[in-house]
Amino acid sequence: DTGVSQDPRHKITKRGQNVTFRCDPISEHNRLYWYRQTLGQGPEFLTYFQNEAQLEKSRLLSDRFSAERPKGSFSTLEIQRTEQGDSAMYLCASSSHLAGVDNEQFFGPGTRLTVL
Amino acid sequence: DAKTTQPPSMDCAEGRAANLPCNHSTISGNEYVYWYRQIHSQGPQYIIHGLKNNETNEMASLIITEDRKSSTLILPHATLRDTAVYYCIVRVAMDSSYKLIFGSGTRLLVRP
Numbered sequence: 001d002t003g004v005s006q007d008p009r010h011k012i013t014k015r016g017q018n019v020t021f022r023c024d025p026i027s028e029h030n031r032l033y034w035y036r037q038t039l040g041q042g043p044e045f046l047t048y049f050q051n052e053a054q055l056e057k058s059r060l061l062s063d064r065f066s067a068e069r070p071k072g073s074f075s076t077l078e079i080q081r082t083e084q085g086d087s088a089m090y091l092c093a094s095s096s097h098l099a100g101v102d103n104e105q106f107f108g109p110g111t112r113l114t115v116l
Numbered sequence: 117d118a119k120t121t122q123p124p125s126m127d128c129a130e131g132r133a134a135n136l137p138c139n140h141s142t143i144s145g146n147e148y149v150y151w152y153r154q155i156h157s158q159g160p161q162y163i164i165h166g167l168k169n170n171e172t173n174e175m176a177s178l179i180i181t182e183d184r185k186s187s188t189l190i191l192p193h194a195t196l197r198d199t200a201v202y203y204c205i206v207r208v209a210m211d212s213s214y215k216l217i218f219g220s221g222t223r224l225l226v227r228p
Contacts, residue, residue: 004159031212031213033215035216040220041218041220042203042205042218042219042220042221043160043216043218044218045215045216045217048210048211048213048215050211050212050213055210055211055212055213056210056211056215091159091160093159095213097212097213104150104162104165105162105216106162107152107159107160107161108159109157109158109159110158110159
């Protein structure tokens with residue numbers, strides 16, 4: 001399967017712990033996005049990378065959140081000192097600049113985080 | 117800040133057309149309308165997008181009103197596998213790319 005993959009698919013943690021999620025985009029895609037989806041709501045944009053550069057961050061991304069894409073391939077999203085309000089599905093998407101401006105974002109299956 | 121408004125739920129009979137409405141009265145002139153759907157426990161899946169003109173692909177048709185304040189997604193012959201949450205989305209430009217601003221979605225139930 002050559003789609004976007006995310007690991008782990010599920011994560012249960014205790015409040016105050018740190019967690020890290022990984023996203024592997026489609027191999028030729030240089031653009032990578034993170035979204036967050038809470039129960040019953042549509043996804044909300046968090047941040048965007050073009051290659052290794054983080055070009056946009058939502059105000060939803062508090063200072064407890066950090067995202068990296070060190071070699072322009074996979075990305076990690078870390079949440080420090082987790083809070084119960086961080087419980088959500090974290091979705092990763094990728095797209096290719098080669099297809100022009102109108103290209104679609106391909107989403108992975110998401111990582112569901114539960115903070116107890 | 118959601119830019120789209122959709123009914124929370126709809127249903128239709130299998131084999132009939134499903135018409136999903138969306139209001140986006142504050143959309144700007146260069147912002148596209150996208151539709152994605154999400155089946156339980158999966159990531160959103162792209163369906164179709166458009167700017168001004170009506171669009172059609174193998175999955176659906178998109179009808180955008182002339183004033184661009186609303187649109188309708190049409191699934192011409194709904195099947196049970198089309199049961200999902202359908203999101204009407206405004207695409208907003210940012211540095212070298214764009215972000216998708218999702219609404220709350222319409223839960224479509226296709227009845228046998």
